[in-house]
Amino acid sequence: xxxxxxxxxxxxxxxxxxxxxxxxxxxxxxxxxxxxxxxxxxxxxxxxxxxxxxxxxxxxxxxxxxxxxxxxxxxxxxxxxxxxxxxxxxxxxxxxxxxxxxxxxxxxxxxxxxxxxxxxxxxxxxxxxxxxxxxxxxxxxxxxxxxxxxxxxxxxxxxxxxxxxxxxxxxxxxxxxxxxxxxxxxxxxxxxxxxxxxxxxxxxxxxxxxxxxxxxxxxxxxxxxxxxxxxxxxxxxxxxxxxxxxxxxxxxxxxxxxxxxxxxxxxxxxxxxxxxxxxxxxxxxxxxxxxxxxxxxxxxxxxxxxxxxxxxxxxxxxx
Amino acid sequence: xxxxxxxxxxxxxxxxxxxxxxxxxxxxxxxxxxxxxxxxxxxxxxxxxxxxxxxxxxxxxxxxxxxxxxxxxxxxxxxxxxxxxxxxxxxxxxxxxxxxxxxxxxxxxxxxxxxxxxxxxxxxxxxxxxxxxxxxxxxxxxxxxxxxxxxxxxxxxxxxxxxxxxxxxxxxxxxxxxxxxxxxxxxxxxxxxxxxxxxxxxxxxxxxxxxxxxxxxxxxxxxxxxxxxxxxxxxxxxxxxxxxxxxxxxxxxxxxxxxxxxxxxxxxxxxxxx
Numbered sequence: 001x002x003x004x005x006x007x008x009x010x011x012x013x014x015x016x017x018x019x020x021x022x023x024x025x026x027x028x029x030x031x032x033x034x035x036x037x038x039x040x041x042x043x044x045x046x047x048x049x050x051x052x053x054x055x056x057x058x059x060x061x062x063x064x065x066x067x068x069x070x071x072x073x074x075x076x077x078x079x080x081x082x083x084x085x086x087x088x089x090x091x092x093x094x095x096x097x098x099x100x101x102x103x104x105x106x107x108x109x110x111x112x113x114x115x116x117x118x119x120x121x122x123x124x125x126x127x128x129x130x131x132x133x134x135x136x137x138x139x140x141x142x143x144x145x146x147x148x149x150x151x152x153x154x155x156x157x158x159x160x161x162x163x164x165x166x167x168x169x170x171x172x173x174x175x176x177x178x179x180x181x182x183x184x185x186x187x188x189x190x191x192x193x194x195x196x197x198x199x200x201x202x203x204x205x206x207x208x209x210x211x212x213x214x215x216x217x218x219x220x221x222x223x224x225x226x227x228x229x230x231x232x233x234x235x236x237x238x239x240x241x242x243x244x245x246x247x248x249x250x251x252x253x254x255x256x257x258x259x260x261x262x263x264x265x266x267x268x269x270x271x272x273x274x275x276x277x278x279x280x281x282x283x284x285x286x287x288x289x290x291x292x293x294x295x296x297x298x299x300x301x302x303x304x305x306x307x308x309x310x311x312x313x314x315x316x317x318x319x
Numbered sequence: 320x321x322x323x324x325x326x327x328x329x330x331x332x333x334x335x336x337x338x339x340x341x342x343x344x345x346x347x348x349x350x351x352x353x354x355x356x357x358x359x360x361x362x363x364x365x366x367x368x369x370x371x372x373x374x375x376x377x378x379x380x381x382x383x384x385x386x387x388x389x390x391x392x393x394x395x396x397x398x399x400x401x402x403x404x405x406x407x408x409x410x411x412x413x414x415x416x417x418x419x420x421x422x423x424x425x426x427x428x429x430x431x432x433x434x435x436x437x438x439x440x441x442x443x444x445x446x447x448x449x450x451x452x453x454x455x456x457x458x459x460x461x462x463x464x465x466x467x468x469x470x471x472x473x474x475x476x477x478x479x480x481x482x483x484x485x486x487x488x489x490x491x492x493x494x495x496x497x498x499x500x501x502x503x504x505x506x507x508x509x510x511x512x513x514x515x516x517x518x519x520x521x522x523x524x525x526x527x528x529x530x531x532x533x534x535x536x537x538x539x540x541x542x543x544x545x546x547x548x549x550x551x552x553x554x555x556x557x558x559x560x561x562x563x564x565x566x567x568x569x570x571x572x573x574x575x576x577x578x579x580x581x582x583x584x585x586x587x588x589x590x591x592x593x
């Protein structure tokens with residue numbers, strides 16, 4: 001049986017790698033969608049035949065597409081991301097420290113949002129239909145409907161301007177200590193938490209409410225167990241698979257939220273670099289950043305799949 | 320039930336949503352008459368406080384905030400609505416067709432859509448904007464193309480559920496042509512989930528456009544737009560002024576209202592039994 005399980009997981013990982021390969025093709029091939037070519041589009045009105053030719057050589061456009069793709073993807077795998085068009089610096093230098101910043105911010109946000117949303121979701125399921133549940137559910141619906149930057153600015157207004165507790169700019173420097181980093185990154189992490197918790201909370205509540213309707217939970221209630229024991233010991237283990245799944249999927253949402261939140265707080269991360277590079281139409285940097293974001297997204301979704309298989313024995317025997 | 324009775328049976332939340340959307344729609348439609356000043360008109364010094372002549376003060380270039388808020392409703396909502404409609408027509412048409420016909424073309428399309436959807440939509444949009452630029456027409460095209468994949472997936476699933484129905488077998492045996500099957504059999508039965516999807520999709524597109532504008536990559540100045548208004552005036556927040564939060568709050572208000580109305584429509588179409 002365990003051999004079957006290992007094979008199933010291996011198949012999923014293989015499919016994930018294939019997806020990523022196709023995405024890399026999409027990211028690379030998108031450049032070719034432009035009528036004319038990228039060099040002309042980037043240079044715009046001010047182009048001269050000489051500058052266009054120079055940029056073409058720099059971008060490698062004088063070579064056939066498949067060989068450029070192989071060069072590019074080979075470089076990506078070995079950490080050579082090419083050179084930025086705007087600054088001429090190697091893309092790897094630009095990305096390196098920022099990637100670490102973004103990952104630590106996302107991890108910080110996840111550490112707050114995952115326990116918080118699961119606890120609130122359980123609480124809402126426990127007091128289903130009552131005031132606490134209504135309040136939590138309405139709060140979650142509102143949070144989903146708000147643009148990320150609205151949440152972020154409201155937090156700046158409250159925590160930084162009105163109460164003066166935390167700084168409104170999160171311009172962290174590499175040599176700052178952990179305490180300093182935590183102080184500066186707390187507000188962005190809280191903004192990310194609010195932006196991503198709502199989905200997790202709603203799914204937790206929904207899956208527990210779903211399990212609560214099953215006969216064995218009724219049995220547990222009839223045995224006279226306390227409501228909290230029924231939820232925590234009987235309902236939660238069976239609701240765990242969908243919850244773990246939604247947690248992983250929502251961590252993938254963090255990746256999108258991070259782009260906006262980093263811009264609001266001027267946090268030196270990959271998202272901010274991506275936005276700046278899009279504005280400057282610095283295609284090599286954009287491609288590298290997009291591939292990294294997409295890889296994180298695909299991996300987290302893959303992780304969700306695998307965890308779902310591991311926590312739910314019923315999925316192992318299907319097909 | 321008559322239309323009036325249907326409306327009267329709506330819960331207060333749906334009423335609230337409808338009321339907000341009506342007011343915003345009227346303001347957007349009649350922006351030239353409702354706004355006290357012009358969209359791009361510089362009327363005073365930059366960052367003036369709330370006053371008799373400028374109810375919400377002025378922005379970073381000295382334009383009237385209230386007027387830009389009203390013009391912004393017209394631009395932001397108009398663009399989101401147009402984008403959603405394009406995404407919907409393209410996505411629903413191909414999705415319903417693919418789901419009804421099946422075969423290799425359907426598989427191929429579904430597979431392509433799966434690959435595109437494996438990428439976060441904001442990241443894909445940023446990639447495409449860096450290549451195609453951020454002109455309004457390009458933005459509408461890019462966002463519509465990305466959202467159309469989501470609509471495709473839903474309408475294909477809906478159509479696949481309908482194709483196994485007996486009335487569809489009957490229609491085929493009667494010799495109905497494919498357009499007739501799509502128009503008379505599939506579409507009417509797919510309309511309820513599609514209407515709800517339209518509302519939710521509009522919310523996504525609306526937030527999407529606003530986020531891009533906020534990042535400076537969406538609707539370009541000097542056109543008034545709720546996302547870029549937040550971006551341009553954000554410095555005021557650090558001085559304790561809430562004015563830059565108003566366009567952001569307007570975005571949230573419209574999204575919540577659409578959600579409330581969609582909830583009600585979904586509840587009505589699914590819960591008529593109770």
